[in-house]
Amino acid sequence: MTSTSGLVDRYGRTATDLRVSLTDRCNLRCTYCMPAEGLDWLPNDKILTNDEIVRLVGIAVEHLGIEEVRFTGGEPLVRRGVTDIVARCAQLSPRPDLSVTTNALGLAKLAGPLAEAGLDRVNVSLDTVRSDTFKELTLRDRFHDVVAGLAAADAAGLRPVKVNAVLMRGVNDDQAPELLQWCLDRGYELRFIEQMPLDAQHGWTREQMITADEIFESLATRFVLTPAKEPRGSAPAELFAVDGGPATVGVIASVTRPFCGDCDRVRLTADGQVRNCLFAREESDLMTAMREGASDEELADRWRVAVLGKRPGHGIDDVTFLQPSRPMSAIGG
Ligand code: SAM
Numbered sequence: 144m145t146s147t148s149g150l151v152d153r154y155g156r157t158a159t160d161l162r163v164s165l166t167d168r169c170n171l172r173c174t175y176c177m178p179a180e181g182l183d184w185l186p187n188d189k190i191l192t193n194d195e196i197v198r199l200v201g202i203a204v205e206h207l208g209i210e211e212v213r214f215t216g217g218e219p220l221v222r223r224g225v226t227d228i229v230a231r232c233a234q235l236s237p238r239p240d241l242s243v244t245t246n247a248l249g250l251a252k253l254a255g256p257l258a259e260a261g262l263d264r265v266n267v268s269l270d271t272v273r274s275d276t277f278k279e280l281t282l283r284d285r286f287h288d289v290v291a292g293l294a295a296a297d298a299a300g301l302r303p304v305k306v307n308a309v310l311m312r313g314v315n316d317d318q319a320p321e322l323l324q325w326c327l328d329r330g331y332e333l334r335f336i337e338q339m340p341l342d343a344q345h346g347w348t349r350e351q352m353i354t355a356d357e358i359f360e361s362l363a364t365r366f367v368l369t370p371a372k373e374p375r376g377s378a379p380a381e382l383f384a385v386d387g388g389p390a391t392v393g394v395i396a397s398v399t400r401p402f403c404g405d406c407d408r409v410r411l412t413a414d415g416q417v418r419n420c421l422f423a424r425e426e427s428d429l430m431t432a433m434r435e436g437a438s439d440e441e442l443a444d445r446w447r448v449a450v451l452g453k454r455p456g457h458g459i460d461d462v463t464f465l466q467p468s469r470p471m472s473a474i475g476g
């Protein structure tokens with residue numbers, strides 16, 4: 144008999160939030176993510192087709208209780224057909240909440256079509272509002288394209304427009320207050336993310352990482368932060384009201400204040416592997432199974448088994464911690 148249950152693990156967590164990587168390729172080279180020369184990109188025949196992505200998202204939504212689908216990468220907007228994928232996922236029933244995490248290159252053109260296709264929201268990654276620091280951090284001179292992309296997303300109604308920022312010691316760690324002010328002035332919701340050991344170069348060290356405590360200290364030089372009233376639930380960001388609100392700022396302290404106990408995420412890589420955690424060392428190959436003719440029920444069962452084996456936490460603090468062999472850009476951040 145086929146099970147009809149959702150994606151539950153041994154620790155009682157249920158995954159309802161699916162991150163789908165549309166590609167491992169990217170047009171920036173953020174130093175905390177990938178090396179200047181890029182990576183060995185997956186060959187095209189090893190990447191899920193648009194039809195395969197829509198089929199797997201359909202199984203997740205219709206059989207497995209997924210309620211939110213976020214497209215990411217690599218850079219999801221470099222994938223041809225991203226608008227079509229969104230449009231087809233918006234036809235699913237029950238209709239999932241649809242969002243994209245993007246560096247916003249190309250968003251100036253795509254925001255309108257994506258909103259029309261049914262996209263609900265965007266998260267844009269922007270670590271600085273100085274174009275020279277942007278170039279130093281991403282190795283590309285594209286700051287103004289990101290600004291235009293953000294404005295287009297806002298104009299297209301992809302709200303709330305969220306901005307994700309990573310601080311790097313000696314590069315932009317003195318810029319947190321000005322980035323927050325810039326976002327407040329435009330009505331964007333800013334979230335700082337602690338740097339995680341997920342870069343392809345394996346350059347992360349705990350000593351170099353800017354901690355949530357350091358971020359608070361820096362923001363407190365210009366703003367008064369008080370814990371926001373909304374319950375956090377499974378959201379990774381701890382939210383704070385800025386100067387009494389209603390504007391907020393978030394801090395995602397994945398390393399110093401892990402939230403694994405409340406995690407509701409599961410990931411699908413561009414080559415069709417289910418990962419039950421960013422830091423998982425095992426994957427479950429849905430692409431091969433699908434190409435060998437597996438039914439929707441069989442794929443759903445494989446997916447359930449993959450989630451069942453999720454570990455209780457990422458274990459970054461354990462002496463036995465091993466960085467996953469795939470970098471963030473190939474997993475889907
Ligand atoms: N290219 C898109 C973008 O940059 O938004 C989507 C993929 S990117 C891997 C997703 C998010 O992961 C971005 O917000 C990025 O800042 C973040 N990220 C990448 N490497 C990271 C790391 N080592 N630690 C923490 N966040 C990281």
Ligand code: SF4
Nearest residue numbers: 169171173176217246
């Ligand atoms: Fe590309 Fe996003 Fe990684 Fe930056 S963080 S290199 S934009 S995938």
